[in-house]
Amino acid sequence: MKIKVGVIFGGDSVEHEVSIITAVQAMEYMDTTKYEIIPIYIDKNRNWYTGNALLNMETFQDLSKVSFKTTHVCLTKKENDFILVNLQSTFKKVVSTIDVAFPIVHGKGVEDGSLMGYLDTLGIPYVGCDILGASLGQDKVLQKQVLKACNVSVPNFIWFYENEYFEDSFEILKQIQTLGYPVIVKPARLGSSVGIQVVKSEETIKQAIEEAIIYDEKIIVEEVIPNLMEVDIAVLGNHKSMEVSEIGEMLTNHDFLTFEDKYIGEGKKKAPSKSSKTDSNSGFRIPANLEKKVEEEIIATAKQAFLALNLKGVTRFDFLIDQKSQKVYVNEPNTIPGCLAFFFFTPKNITYTDLLDRLITLTIKDYKNSQKKISSFESNVLSTFQGSKGAKNKLKKES
Numbered sequence: 070m071k072i073k074v075g076v077i078f079g080g081d082s083v084e085h086e087v088s089i090i091t092a093v094q095a096m097e098y099m100d101t102t103k104y105e106i107i108p109i110y111i112d113k114n115r116n117w118y119t120g121n122a123l124l125n126m127e128t129f130q131d132l133s134k135v136s137f138k139t140t141h142v143c144l145t146k147k148e149n150d151f152i153l154v155n156l157q158s159t160f161k162k163v164v165s166t167i168d169v170a171f172p173i174v175h176g177k178g179v180e181d182g183s184l185m186g187y188l189d190t191l192g193i194p195y196v197g198c199d200i201l202g203a204s205l206g207q208d209k210v211l212q213k214q215v216l217k218a219c220n221v222s223v224p225n226f227i228w229f230y231e232n233e234y235f236e237d238s239f240e241i242l243k244q245i246q247t248l249g250y251p252v253i254v255k256p257a258r259l260g261s262s263v264g265i266q267v268v269k270s271e272e273t274i275k276q277a278i279e280e281a282i283i284y285d286e287k288i289i290v291e292e293v294i295p296n297l298m299e300v301d302i303a304v305l306g307n308h309k310s311m312e313v314s315e316i317g318e319m320l321t322n323h324d325f326l327t328f329e330d331k332y333i334g335e336g337k338k339k340a341p342s343k344s345s346k347t348d349s350n351s352g353f354r355i356p357a358n359l360e361k362k363v364e365e366e367i368i369a370t371a372k373q374a375f376l377a378l379n380l381k382g383v384t385r386f387d388f389l390i391d392q393k394s395q396k397v398y399v400n401e402p403n404t405i406p407g408c409l410a411f412f413f414f415t416p417k418n419i420t421y422t423d424l425l426d427r428l429i430t431l432t433i434k435d436y437k438n439s440q441k442k443i444s445s446f447e448s449n450v451l452s453t454f455q456g457s458k459g460a461k462n463k464l465k466k467e468s
Contacts, residue, residue, distance in 0.1 A: 071105040074429060075144070075153075075167035077184065079111040082176030083263050083284060086129075091407055092173040093126050098411075098421040104429065107167050109144065109153070110135065111179070117142050119153050119164055140164055144191065151193045169432055170195035173405060177258045177285070180405050181207035194436035196428050197382035198404045205378045206404035209257045209289050212378060219377040221370060222398045224291045224389065228257060231286040234278060245274060251293040254278055256285035267293065296393040299400070300357045302371050303410035305427065307381045307435060311372050314413035316364060318357035355416055363390065366397050374399050381435070382428055385410040 078092030079085055089110075096106050108123035112135065120139035122128045128138055142153040142164055153164040170193050174180045182203035188195045198206060205212050210228045217223055227244045234241050245252060254277040256264040264284040266277040281288050303314040359367070371386045385406035389398040403410075409428075411421040419427075 080179035084175035202379040226291040257287035298390040317353035317355040
């Protein structure tokens, strides 16, 4: 019997369309001899839909018409089954059951632990990080604070909330000056390079901050590492076992890899043909041209950060290297990376299909182990509880 995998994607996020690209691509490469794919799409109004039309990219060319080709559903639990309930019909209520959820979502409101919390409440096994790992992975401030506490090098930074900036912008700008220009301004809880700007002088810092505030109320400003080389590495596994990918060097004509580099221009990742074992990707040079000592440091640091941030599944880490000093910094993790970072694993003869299979297998194994732990007690402490009446009687006796 095939395992039913509910692939959840979309959501109320500025990275909505990126999630669709990643999910549809992943579903194309899942092993259909082992898995029955149940696509589950969350639109920008947070409505959930399912249907085979969601397997095709053409369905999403006009997002306003997706609901006409699919069934409006909600995911819930009934006895021991996780079911998709039809919200449009009073007769055939159960559309499908699923065994494992596979969130392929990007950005605030879904990837940040919001969706994971709902899946945890249902008790369904799901691929990837739990709430804590997802939350830390999404918040660029918290993750850096945790990494610094674990003696992992990160760029110097300051952070603030929107209201703090508008209440005392002079103090915020003074703190930014201590970093020294140029700096990079980012919304603290977004991804895909949305809202990010490199600021080379004080004249344009206000504009960059106000642009970032459009996307998030929490802002981070970081120093720009000199003599910069940017590399990425992916980690696959959990706290018990980790496997690293090849290291890739970012190729871009900009100050950082932009949204256009990643998803629109020539830097867009393309899945290899199913018969191919290699991947050519114009956005990265794989493997990166690194000294052996630096390569070993990146691998060790990626594993250390993976553990420190409570991560699981597949995470891509962005690293910054000062080529002159050879100092290595963790820039940030991406807990559900675009294309699931498959192209970093293909040089190690792990195909996209293999990667997806490993992620689902890891999830099922971890779920079975978690079921051996005590999560609740058989006894009911409320059986002898007398409620407010008992409390009043007790007070009377004491008085």
